[in-house]
Amino acid sequence: MKIERPTTGGGRKLYIETYGCQMNVGDSEIIVSIMQNEGYIFTKKIEEADIILVNTCSIRDNAEQRIWGRLKEFQRYKRAKRSLIVGIVGCMAERLKEQLLEREPIVDIVAGPDSYRDMPRLVDAVSAGSKGINVALSQEETYGDIRPVRFDTNGVSAFVSIMRGCINMCAYCVVPYTRGIERSRNPETILRELHDIYEAGYREVTLLGQNVNSYRWKNEEGEVVVDFPRLMEMAAGVAPDLRVRFATSHPKDLSDRLIEVMASHHNICKAIHLPAQSGSTRMLQIMNRKYTREWYLGRIAAIRAAMPDCAITTDLIAGFCTETLEDHADTLSLMREVGYESAFMFKFSMRPGTYAYRHMTDDVSEEEKTRRLTEIINLQNELSIASNRRDIGKTFEVLIEGTSKRSTEQLCGRTSQNKMVVFPAAEGLGAGKYATVRITDCSSATLFGELV
Ligand code: SAH
Ligand code: SF4
Ligand code: F3S
Numbered sequence: 001m002k003i004e005r006p007t008t009g010g011g012r013k014l015y016i017e018t019y020g021c022q023m024n025v026g027d028s029e030i031i032v033s034i035m036q037n038e039g040y041i042f043t044k045k046i047e048e049a050d051i052i053l054v055n056t057c058s059i060r061d062n063a064e065q066r067i068w069g070r071l072k073e074f075q076r077y078k079r080a081k082r083s084l085i086v087g088i089v090g091c092m093a094e095r096l097k098e099q100l101l102e103r104e105p106i107v108d109i110v111a112g113p114d115s116y117r118d119m120p121r122l123v124d125a126v127s128a129g130s131k132g133i134n135v136a137l138s139q140e141e142t143y144g145d146i147r148p149v150r151f152d153t154n155g156v157s158a159f160v161s162i163m164r165g166c167i168n169m170c171a172y173c174v175v176p177y178t179r180g181i182e183r184s185r186n187p188e189t190i191l192r193e194l195h196d197i198y199e200a201g202y203r204e205v206t207l208l209g210q211n212v213n214s215y216r217w218k219n220e221e222g223e224v225v226v227d228f229p230r231l232m233e234m235a236a237g238v239a240p241d242l243r244v245r246f247a248t249s250h251p252k253d254l255s256d257r258l259i260e261v262m263a264s265h266h267n268i269c270k271a272i273h274l275p276a277q278s279g280s281t282r283m284l285q286i287m288n289r290k291y292t293r294e295w296y297l298g299r300i301a302a303i304r305a306a307m308p309d310c311a312i313t314t315d316l317i318a319g320f321c322t323e324t325l326e327d328h329a330d331t332l333s334l335m336r337e338v339g340y341e342s343a344f345m346f347k348f349s350m351r352p353g354t355y356a357y358r359h360m361t362d363d364v365s366e367e368e369k370t371r372r373l374t375e376i377i378n379l380q381n382e383l384s385i386a387s388n389r390r391d392i393g394k395t396f397e398v399l400i401e402g403t404s405k406r407s408t409e410q411l412c413g414r415t416s417q418n419k420m421v422v423f424p425a426a427e428g429l430g431a432g433k434y435a436t437v438r439i440t441d442c443s444s445a446t447l448f449g450e451l452v
Contacts, residue, residue, distance in 0.1 A: 008120050009039030015049035016042075019067060020057025022208050022247070023179075024090055026161040028055045029148030031089065031116050036149060038120040044151070046077065051085045051123060053109075056092035058174050060349035064092055071104050078106050085126050087111060087119075091178035095353070097135045113164070113179055114138040137180035144189035147196065154401045156432050157243075157414075158202045160193050161185065162231065163209035168250060170277070171288045171360070172320055174351040175210060184215050187226045187234065194238045203399055203432050204243040204269075204414075207235060212246045213253035229257040236265040241434070243399060245269045245418070251276065252290045254299050263306040270307050271418040274299070275315035275344075279334025280327035283320060288355065293334060300338050311341040311387075311417035318376055319369030320348045321360040328372050335379055341387045341417065343380045347373050381444055388419070388442035395438045395452055396421065402431045411435070421447045 014035050018028045031053065032042050043049055052074060057063040071086075078084050087109030088100050094112035101107055108126040111119060115134035122132030142164055150158060166175045167182040194205055209215060215228040226234070228246075235244045244267060251274050262268045274296075278284055281292040303310050316331060335343070347369040350362040364372075396415040404410035404422045411425045413435065423437045429451075437449040 007037075007039030008124055009035060009041075012040055012050040012123075013043045013048055014040045014051045014053065015044070015046050016053045016055060017046075017070070018055045019063065020055070020059065020091060022159050022206070023161060023164075023210070024055045024057060025152075026148060026159050026208060027090065027113060027116065028053075029150055030143045030146050031055070031119060032149040032151065033146050034116055034119055040120075042149065042151065049077070050081075050083065051087065052077065053087045053089055055090040056088055058091040058095045058178050058351065060346065060351075062349065067092060068104070071106060075106055085109065085123060087122070087132070089113075089116070089119075091174070094135050094137070094178040095174065098133060101131055101133065108132060110135060112137060114141045116143070117141075139181055140183060142183055142185040144185045147193070150197075150200075154431065155201060156399065156401050157204035157206065158197045159206045159208050160190060160197070161208045162190055162212065163215050166210040168211060168290075169288055169355065171286065171355040172317065172348060172351070174354055177353050179210070182211070182214065184217050187217050187231055190231070191234060191238065194235055194242070198239050198242050201432055203241060203434075204245065205235070206245040206247055207231070208247060210248060211250040211253060213249050213255065213258065229255065229261045232258065232261050232268060233265070236261075236268050240267055243267050243269055243416070245271060247273045249274050251296050251299055254303075256302060259302055259306045262310075269416045269418065270309050271311040271313070271341075271416065272303060273313045273315075276331075276334060276338075277315060277317050278320065278323075278327065278331050280323075280330035283323055283327045283330075286322060286360075287317075287320060293330065296334075297337065309417065311419070312338060313342045313344075313418075314338070314340050315344045315346070316376055317346050317348050318373040319364035321356055321363060323348075323364055323372075328375075332375065332379055335376070335383060339387065340380065340383055341419070342384050343376075345373060345376050345380060385442070385444045388444065388447055391419070391439045391447055392442060393439065395436060396447075396449075398423070398435050398437045398449075400429060400431055400433050400435055415447070419447055420445065421449050423449045423451060426451055 056067050085108045089111040093110045109122045109132040112135040118134045125132040163184045165180045165182040216224045217226040219225045398413040398421050400413040404412040412422045436452045439447045439449045441448040
């Protein structure tokens with residue numbers, strides 16, 4: 001007979017809402033795991049929640065504004081249930097700390113990204129009549145031993161966090177302040193998780209970190225025993241039909257060895273997300289990115305030489321401090337030169353506490369940022385369509401994610417290059433299976449094909 005240990009949750013219902021990047025999605029899965037272990041019950045219905053947690057993002061001001069707006073909406077749930085507990089966790093909690101409690105009285109708990117093991121205690125503190133706050137950052141915490149509870153997934157592709165924090169100190173970026181110092185997770189726990197998800201039917205995993213190329217696991221003598229290329233080899237060895245992806249790579253650390261490992265494993269996806277941020281060497285230097293335009297293009301050439309079919313995607317920032325029209329033109333020309341398959345494109349948003357905030361002036365006007373961003377987005381649309389058109393007539397192995405949104409007679413899934421393909425359903429095909437599909441048509445966001 002299983003011996004029940006006393007828990008503090010007592011069947012109370014936990015609802016969690018997640019904003020920001022995939023790391024936050026992974027963290028929410030860790031929080032749910034910790035709370036379930038304490039006897040809380042996870043719910044997807046906010047109306048029945050006893051505890052609402054919001055896992056927040058601080059990357060740009062508009063990300064935070066959205067969360068302030070959402071907190072206002074929670075007031076009606078609190079009016080309906082006086083005992084309701086509201087917690088803010090994640091990057092905004094870490095950035096604003098007690099200020100969150102002062103500014104928004106409905107908030108009961110503030111917990112930073114390294115304090116999730118403390119969550120049950122924080123909830124108890126609130127039940128006992130006080131507020132719960134823990135924003136301590138850690139040098140070691142990786143939640144390596146916790147098996148995340150995966151919710152809101154398609155059951156086919158999963159994300160696994162391999163490291164936490166960032167030490168790169170890009171001048172515009174708040175992440176090193178909200179997530180703390182970079183640390184790598186024990187590879188044994190990573191591999192155990194990969195085997196678990198494979199057993200559970202997943203067929204694709206994305207290894208996650210702010211800069212996965214600097215993953216390193218050291219032994220007790222301090223020697224690096226597993227670096228990122230080695231970890232990728234180990235991940236690719238879990239099962240031949242488990243696809244492996246990763247995000248994000250910092251261009252300065254993208255090694256030839258990693259490119260070799262990618263090229264030599266069929267199940268390592270041919271897709272690299274390599275955020276350039278700008279095409280101007282002068283801007284890259286001010287941003288503290290530690291590479292030049294030429295270095296970046298050299299890395300692209302190395303990728304293309306080893307993997308001509310590799311998709312390359314990026315992040316770009318429009319209107320960082322002192323950006324001139326010439327710098328902006330350099331970004332547009334870099335985009336054309338690389339021919340990105342897709343991109344995440346942002347207007348620069350000044351974040352308190354960053355190097356830029358302390359030492360630079362946000363001197364590109366809002367209208368000008370918008371104008372530059374629009375040019376970048378329009379160009380990327382052209383490039384994405386051109387990239388999709390080049391795929392017409394080619395044949396791809398597609399990992400099926402499910403039926404298409406528009407029709408149950410259509411299936412959808414992704415190519416190794418991470419492009420979405422829609423094609424007619426057929427006997428024996430469904431989520432988690434592979435299909436060979438020839439591309440016959442495309443839109444800017446989707447490929448359409450037929451089974452071969
Ligand atoms: N670690 C990843 C990026 C994490 S943040 C990397 O270095 O590539 C995701 C993206 O948000 C960044 O690549 C950048 O393009 C954008 N970003 C970060 N801070 C920003 C800011 N202050 N204003 C606008 N965009 C920002
Ligand atoms: Fe931010 Fe730079 Fe770290 Fe990416 S590498 S999270 S942009 S500081
Ligand atoms: Fe946002 Fe934090 Fe991710 S600031 S982008 S949730 S690391």
